[in-house]
Amino acid sequence: MPVISYFFGIYIRMYHDDHNPPHFHVEYQGHEALIAINNGELIEGNLPNKALKLVREWSKEHQQELLDDWQLAIQLKPLQRIAGADND
Numbered sequence: 369m370p371v372i373s374y375f376f377g378i379y380i381r382m383y384h385d386d387h388n389p390p391h392f393h394v395e396y397q398g399h400e401a402l403i404a405i406n407n408g409e410l411i412e413g414n415l416p417n418k419a420l421k422l423v424r425e426w427s428k429e430h431q432q433e434l435l436d437d438w439q440l441a442i443q444l445k446p447l448q449r450i451a452g453a454d455n456d
Contacts, residue, residue: 369393372437375426375452378419382434382441390438394423403427405434426453 372392373380379395390405394415401413401420408424415423427434430450437447 370447372434372447373426373430373450373452375454376419376422378423378452380423380426380450382437382447384441384444384447386441390435392427392434394419405431405438422453 369381369383371379372382377396381393381395383393389411391402391411392405394401394403394413396415396419399413399415399419401415401423402411403409403423404411405427408427410420433448433450437450440447
């Protein structure tokens with residue numbers, strides 16, 4: 369599963385040909401979660417509150433890029449990197 373962003377120890381990944389609703393996967397210090405692209409809601413899993421807040425803020429700022437990558441993923445095309453919250 370490609371890493372599309374990384375910041376503050378948080379990995380953001382997206383699967384190719386994944387199920388709806390559009391979402392991305394988050395890994396942070398042994399925690400895993402699925403976050404909805406459209407509204408930043410936690411779909412599954414858990415994250416520490418501080419990490420979840422960072423991810424939600426980041427996803428809001430990069431929502432269109434995430435949706436663009438989602439479209440690429442369902443078409444089995446290479447995904448684009450997205451700048452992290454630390455401007456990486």
